[in-house]
Amino acid sequence: MTTLPTTMDEILKLAEQTGAALAPLAADVDAGRSNGHETYRILRDAGLLGLLVPREAGGAGLGFADYSRVLAVLGAHNGAAALGFNMHNVAIGALSESAGTALPPAAEKFRAWLFDEVVSGRKMFASATSELGTGAKLRGIRTSYRLSEDREHFVITGEKSFVSLAGVADYYVVVARAEGSEGTGEVSHFVVSAQDEGISFGEVHGLSAMYGTSTAAMKLDGVKVPRARLFLGVEGMSLFKLVREPHWMAAGYTGAYLGIAEAIYQFSADYVAASPKRAESAVLQRDLGRMSARLRAARALVHAAGAQVDAERGSLEANAMVHAAKYLVGEVGPALAQDALRVCGSAAVSRSQPLERYIREASFSSVMPAKPDECLEYLGKAALGVNLYDAQAFDW
CATH class of the missing domain: 1.20.140.10 (Butyryl-CoA Dehydrogenase, subunit A, domain 3)
Known part of the structure; x- marks a missing residue:
């Protein structure tokens, strides 16, 4: 397991070195001659997935300002790789900021699990929010979920239009609303594994730039997600967290x-x-x-x-x-x-x-x-x- 540097100067140096390794790949990926997956292997191997994870959990514990500096270094070398990498951090950023805050037992367990997956497992997360007609606005989300008959799982059904890191990430943080809750603004986040049955992706969108973000449509056909993968174990609070x-x-x-x-x-x-x-x-x-x-x-x-x-x-x-x-x-x-x-x-x-x-x-x-x-x-x-x-x- 790669150990991240302890000072910001060293982290920026690592970002510069990683960016230099990403730069030669940009042209082939952007032109569609490569799927870009190699760029994310480089980011994994550099240990950068744990930048936001608190130090006590094995990460670098960066705040929003220092993270933005690192992202700018990467973006100067390979814009698409930086944007794809950012989707991982968007998915885990708010949770990382909760470090040091006491949470209910279920939420504590979820947080510890996710940090361990990122740091020890070098697992990459991505955000699955955008839908046709509403974009990334949570109020218009149509993807829905219900509790399974055994009450041990949530069952998610819907389609996402633009999911970056499609086919690259290990987990996708999916936004959905409870069945029958249209118009309430109460939406929830769930962590869906790339291995969960019922997940499928369309072809990578042929973008005029940023092809390397590996962005595609995502379909969730009755995907069963264990209750333990409800984000922080709380339903219906995602929009209100975003507003704050x-x-x-x-x-x-x-x-x-x-x-x-x-x-x-x-x-x-x-x-x-x-x-x-x-x-x-x-x-x-x-x-x-x-x-x-x-x-x-x-x-x-x-x-x-x-x-x-x-x-x-x-x-x-x-x-x-x-x-x-x-x-x-x-x-x-x-x-x-x-x-x-x-x-x-x-x-x-x-x-x-x-x-x-x-x-x-x-x-x-x-x-x-x-x-x-x-x-x-x-x-x-x-x-x-x-x-x-x-x-x-x-x-x-």
């Missing part, structure tokens, strides 16, 4: 897209520096200056938002900050892409150069939750003093 602490759902991706923005900027700077004539151009210097300013602003806000979450998780200010960070990174990435097109010219559109991939990847931030309009609406409501702890105040 939305940072994983709203901004867990932000570090990966910051990393892609960093890669766009670094490629452009290196491209200009490689030619004395280009490097002496005042026009190109100003273009790089504009890119630098934009990137620094995004980086500062992502880091500040992460620190705010770590300091006062669930506060209105922390929740507003992560929405602001998600919005700004989603704006800055495509803006840098446009700058790079002007600065690098044909090098930006050549499939032989990684910049062409970075430019395509940067635009995907806008389709990941929370979407730009949702971020702005949340921030506007916060500015007007709307009670955002009310589940009815926002379209979750």
